[in-house]
Amino acid sequence: MHTPLTEPPAEAGADSLEDQKAAITRLGHELRTLVETTVRTAASPDTLHRVADGVRQVTAQLTGRRRARAEIPEVDGFPGGPRMYSPVVGAGSPLAPPVSITPTDDGLIGHCTLGLAHEGPPGYGHGGMSAMLLDELMGQACTAAGTPGMTVSLQMRYHQPIPLETPLRILGRVTGTDNRKVFVTGTITTEADPSTRLVSADGVFIAPDPDRARALFPGLREEA
Numbered sequence: 001m002h003t004p005l006t007e008p009p010a011e012a013g014a015d016s017l018e019d020q021k022a023a024i025t026r027l028g029h030e031l032r033t034l035v036e037t038t039v040r041t042a043a044s045p046d047t048l049h050r051v052a053d054g055v056r057q058v059t060a061q062l063t064g065r066r067r068a069r070a071e072i073p074e075v076d077g078f079p080g081g082p083r084m085y086s087p088v089v090g091a092g093s094p095l096a097p098p099v100s101i102t103p104t105d106d107g108l109i110g111h112c113t114l115g116l117a118h119e120g121p122p123g124y125g126h127g128g129m130s131a132m133l134l135d136e137l138m139g140q141a142c143t144a145a146g147t148p149g150m151t152v153s154l155q156m157r158y159h160q161p162i163p164l165e166t167p168l169r170i171l172g173r174v175t176g177t178d179n180r181k182v183f184v185t186g187t188i189t190t191e192a193d194p195s196t197r198l199v200s201a202d203g204v205f206i207a208p209d210p211d212r213a214r215a216l217f218p219g220l221r222e223e224a
């Protein structure tokens with residue numbers, strides 16, 4: 001890509017952060033493949049034991065410093081930046097579908113496909129997964145609207161089961177605010193039929209006051 005001469009020099013460490021994100025993303029992808037393969041396999045007990053031994057050896061290779069409980073990873077921005085290990089959007093999380101998010105005129109739209117690892121009823125998504133997808137999209141819609149908040153209420157409505165292995169569309173939209181309260185709606189549909197709601201939700205999110213936010217999130221950077 002052409003780099004204009006006027007572009008400021010990259011910040012120190014930016015390249016290594018990008019390398020770190022790329023490696024995290026790659027490992028996340030491989031782990032998700034392992035998780036999905038694990039829940040689908042009909043391998044024999046001998047094979048499962050052998051694989052379990054191998055996985056234990058692989059896990060032991062992740063040595064060195066471990067992230068503390070409330071530490072915000074260097075590769076993340078919070079609130080409003082990337083969350084590499086989020087169980088919903090994190091490219092590095094084996095738990096995440098992961099959801100990719102783009103802004104719309106009045107909210108956010110998320111895209112993902114659930115696998116058998118996210119199954120509830122046979123062939124369909126777990127209801128808790130739907131709540132997690134909507135909670136995240138609706139929470140991020142608050143942040144995108146300039147009022148980051150935490151969920152205090154999430155009213156779910158399950159209209160039809162969510163098919164697995166089918167591209168999904170998740171919408172999150174702020175409908176109003178009242179002081180620190182933010183009112184948000186969300187829906188899940190398939191990409192193929194965005195007019196048929198499979199799951200919908202209404203939520204209330206609350207922006208903690210700054211002192212409370214600092215107490216809850218000691219790793220929060222001052223500029224955030």
Ligand SMILES: CCCCCCCCCCCC(=O)SCCNC(=O)CCNC(=O)[C@H](O)C(C)(C)COP(=O)(O)OP(=O)(O)OC[C@H]1O[C@@H](n2cnc3c(N)ncnc32)[C@H](O)[C@@H]1OP(=O)(O)O
Binds near residue numbers: 135139
């Ligand atoms: C830095 C940003 C990070 C943003 C972080 C973004 C991450 C997104 C992640 C996805 C979303 C999540 O999973 S979030 C994780 C799940 N949620 C949580 O763990 C939240 C747990 N709840 C809490 O910690 C607390 O409730 C807080 C901090 C959110 C708010 O406490 P508070 O600041 O003391 O607020 P409080 O005075 O009680 O209430 C403020 C107003 O809201 C009203 N209110 C309280 N509860 C409700 C309710 N269920 N439904 C309606 N209204 C309610 C009160 O009546 C009051 O109205 P009035 O008297 O003013 O009229």
